[in-house]
Amino acid sequence: MATGGQAIDALGQFELHPVFGPIGASVRFTQSNLMMLIGAALILGLLYFGMRAKAVVPGRLQAMAELCYDGIHGMCINQIGAEGKAFFPFIFTLFFFVLMGNLLGLLPFSFTYTSHIAVTFALAAMVIVIVTGVALRIHGLHFFSYFFPAGAPKLLAPLIVPVEIISYLSRPVSLSIRLFANMVAGHVMFEVFASFIVMMAGAGLIGGVAAIGPLAVNVILVGFELLVAVLQAYVFAILTCIYLHDAVHLH
């Protein structure tokens, strides 16, 4: 947008700033880290205060906590199989860390920590290391037969094996870029339409009335981004489940 008269600073919102004054600056504690702590605290708070009542007929908070637990538990069992129970804590943590990042980022003056490739790639790298570790532990060296599907013609091995290896190695890349690009694209759209409002409002009475257009678009976008936030967390978790299923069952 460098060519426009009024520049739209769409990516400025993703800059990191230290919080908590000089103490935060000296340990490089940024608003991203702060939001991660808040997200983690919210989830722990939901589970702790939700389940403290231990009522047979759950109240609102308890019903929410049970719904979260049941939903992810069902997803693990359905996708991975009976072995999925062992991975439930991992998937649960991953899902809610990503979900909190996406949802907290929609609040004004907050920061979306999942909009940084460093964060999402760290998560995806962790997933892929764990998946490979699980596969090697369960199947040993037999795991490498994963790269050559049973029943394929031996003649095609030089073609299939590199393709399978590339597709295996591109998993963390696509997993991290999907989440990061979704969040960045959503927030850039907010910024661009918000800039339109300011530009139009600055252009006299007619412009001020017309500025209702981008404002309405932004309101709709918030609803859409809520959907995307939950959807991307769900996709991140379910793809992790699918990778774990491959690791446990080898195709």
Add this chain to the structure above:
Amino acid sequence: MDVAAAKALGAGIAVIALAGVGIGIGNIFSALVNSVARNPSARDQVFGLGILGFALTEAVALFALLIAFLILFT
């Protein structure tokens, strides 16, 4: 050619990929509507699959968008 103009053109060309993504997402949801119409009781299972396919296809659009942003802003 002016660098700014070349950047704008490049970003525009980069998002041509969205045509394919549009076709893909249309396909996914047409198949989803078809299957739910044929067997409404399978809705819960099919819906999850459809959303997964949608997210995977949408990722391609976002890769293209990312490239366009990289061209524009760096």
